[in-house]
Amino acid sequence: MALLEKFRQLAEAHEALVRTSTDPFRVTIERILSPTEAIVNGKQMILAGTNNYLGLTFDPECLDAAAKAVYEQGTGTTGSRMANGSFNGHAALERELADFYGRRWCVVFSTGYLANLGVISALTGQEDVILIDADCHASIYDGCRMSGAEVIRFHHNDPGDLHKLLRRLGERCTNTLIIVEGIYSMLGDQAPLSEFVALKKEYGAYLLLDEAHSLGVLGEQGRGLSEAAHVESGIDFIVGTFSKSLGATGGFCVSDHDEMELTRYVSRPYIFTASLCPSVIASTRAALRIIQTRPELRTRLWNNARRLYDRLKELGFKLGPTLSPIVAALFDRREEAITFWNGLLEQGVYVNMILPPAAPEGGSLLRCSVSAAHTEEQIDRICQAFESLRVS
Template sequence: MSLFDKFKVLAELKKALGDGAQVSSVATPMDQVHSATSASIQGRKVVLAGTNNYLGLTFDERCRAAAIAAIEAMGTGTTGSRMASGNYAGHRDLEEALAGAFGWPSGIVFSTGYQANLGALSALASTGDTLVIDADSHASIHDACRLSQATTIRFRHNDPNNLERHLSRLGADASRALVVVESLYSVLGDRAPLAEITEITKRYGAWLIVDEAHSFGLYGARGLGICEELGLLDKVDFIVGTFSKSLGGVGGFCVSRHPELELIRMASRPYIFTASPPPGVIAATRCALDRVLEGHDLRAKLWRHVGRLYSELERLGYRVGTTTPGPVAALVFSEREEAKAQWQGLLDAGVYTNLMIPPATPIGTNIVRISLSAAHSDEEISHIIGALEQLAKKRPVTAAA
C-alpha cells in the first residue's frame, strides 16, 4: 500500500491527455509571455485565448510602472501577514478604494482570489449557521464550506425555485443562512439569475454573498460587475472578487455594506495566517482598479470582440455553454477525445485555449474554453475565428446535446 495509490486514476487521466501530443493539455508550459495576448509554447508563438486577462491589464504601462516603483521603494515582499508585519499603507489604501468604489464602508484584501472565498465564508458562517450554495460553485466556495463549521446545503445550479424550497425549510433559521452564488460562472460562461435569487434571499431574511470574480471590470456602468448592472448593490450583503482576472494581478477581496465585516479579520484563518500580498502586486492592482473605473474604452472593445466571436460560433455550428454572449465562450462536447482534438487543433493553428474535462466539469461535459481580452487585436480575433472555421470544416462538430 502507498499514500499515492489513490492517485492512480488521476495518473491514468494525465497520461491519456498527454498521449500523442507534443504539448500537454494539463499545465501547458509557456516558455515566454510576450504580451497580454501572445506567448511562446515550445518555441512557437501563439495567440492567448485562455488566460482570463479580460481587460489586458497585465501589460498596461501604468500598472507595470506602479509595480516597479513599489518594488524599488518597499522590496519584493512583506514576509508577514496583515495581523503582523505585513500591514502596509498600500494594502489599506486598496481596501478603502475597493469599498469606496461600491460606496460601502468596509473592504478586506486577501492574498489570493481563492482565499477571498475561503477566508470570508469560513469566518462569516460557523456552528449554528447555514451556507446555501449553488451546486456548480467554484472549488474555493466548496472548500470554504469544509473549513467552516456551518451546515452546507447545495441547491441546483441557477435554479431559484430550488433555492426557495431550501430556504423555506429553514424557517426562522433562514436569518442565519448565507446564500452563495457566482454572478458569472467560469466553466460554461453562464450568468446567475441574480434578480430572482436576490428577491428570494431577502424575502426569507437570509444573507447574500455574490462572487463577481469573472464579471468584475466587465459589467455595469463603472465595471463593478453584474450586481451593479442589475441595480442590486443595495440588496447584496457581500461581494467577493479576484485580482487575477480583469485586474491582471493576483489576490482577492471581499467588500460589504455592513461595517461589521471588519470583525472577520480577527476570525478568518486564511487571512490571519497568510503573508500579505507583496507591494508590487498591491500597487499594480491599485492602478488597475483606477483603469477599471475609467475603462469604458476597454469594455467597449472587449464586448465588440465578444459579439463577433459568438456570431461566428453560431454560424460555424459550435455548441456553446450559454446563449448569452460573454467574455467566456465554452465549446461543449460529449466526448473527451473530441474536445481534446479540438484543443490540439487550435493549438496547432497557433491558438491557446483551455481544455476542461470531468471532474472539473459535470460528467459528460467536455469543454474547450475560450476567453477574450480587450487587448486582442482585430487581427488576433480573426486568427481565432479562422482556426475554428478550419477545424469545423475538417470534421463535423458533434457537440453535447
C-alpha cells in the first residue's frame, strides 16, 4: 500500500458523512458570546458541549489575571522549562495545586493530554505492568504505549475483573500501576474508587486517578472523586487538566511520592515542549482560587445537571447510568444520532456527537456537558429541542 493510500478509506467515510450532515468535526465558532452561547453558522447557539463545567472562561477575575499577565510577561514562553527556565507563575501554580490537594509534589504540563503521556511514560517502563480500565481516555492509552510497559485492560468499572488480573500478576503487583478515571468522559459514570483503592492496597500496586472531568465538579472542596469518596490518601498519583472546570488549557499531576519531582528529568512530554504561557498560568491560578472560594458554582452545576438529566429521562431518552454534568443520550443507530445532532444544531443547540468507535460498546451518543453558567431557561431550551426532535 502506498504511503497515502490508507487515507482513501477515511476520505470516503468522511465524504459519506458530510453528504447528509454538517461536518461535525469542523464546527467553527464564529463568535463566542459567553461561556454558554456563541454564533455558529451565522446562528446563535446554546453551547452544551464545552466541558466548561463551572463557566469560568469569562469570569472577570480570570480575565483580569490573564490580561495583566499578558501585559506584564508577554504572550508566550517560547520554549520548554528545561531549556528556557520556569516563570514564577509556573512554580507558584505548582505550589498552589500541591496545597489544594494537600500533597508534597506537583508537576504542571502544557496540556492534559501531555500530563497523562508525561506521567505514565515516566513512571513505568518495560519491566512494569499497567492495568487500565477499558474505557480510559486516549491520552492514557497513548501514555501506556509510550511507556513500553505491559498493558492489560480490565472491564470498565469492574473491581472483580481487576482483582482477577492482580491475582494473576502475583509478585509483579509491586511493579504495577492501575489507572482509572474519576468521571468517564463519554457517559459521565464514576469509578467505584473505594473498591479500587482497597485492591491496590491489598496487592501493593500503585494507583493513578485521572480527575479531568471531576476536578471542581465533585467533593466539598472540588478536589474530585477522591475527595468525594473519602479515599484521597489511597491514591498515589492524581492527574488533572486545566481545560475543563478551570477554563484554560494545561495539565498537572500531584503526588506524595518524592519521585514525582524527579519525573521532570525523564518525562519527554514535559521536557520537549513549550511551557504554558503566562496568561494561561494566571487565569488558571485565579480559577483554582474560585473553585475553593465559590462552592455555590458546584451547587448550580449539579442543579443544572439534574434538571437536564431528569427531563431527558422523563422524555424517554436512554441516558448514561448516573446523574452527572455529562449527560449522554444513547442511540442504537449511527444515522439516527447524526440526524438528531443536525436537528439540534438547526434549533440552536450545540452538543458533542460521538460516533463508533469512540463511544463505549460501539454505540453512538449525543453528549451534553452542563455548565454552572447555564441558566434554567437555557437548560429548558435544550430539553425542548430534544423533545421536538423526538416527537418528529
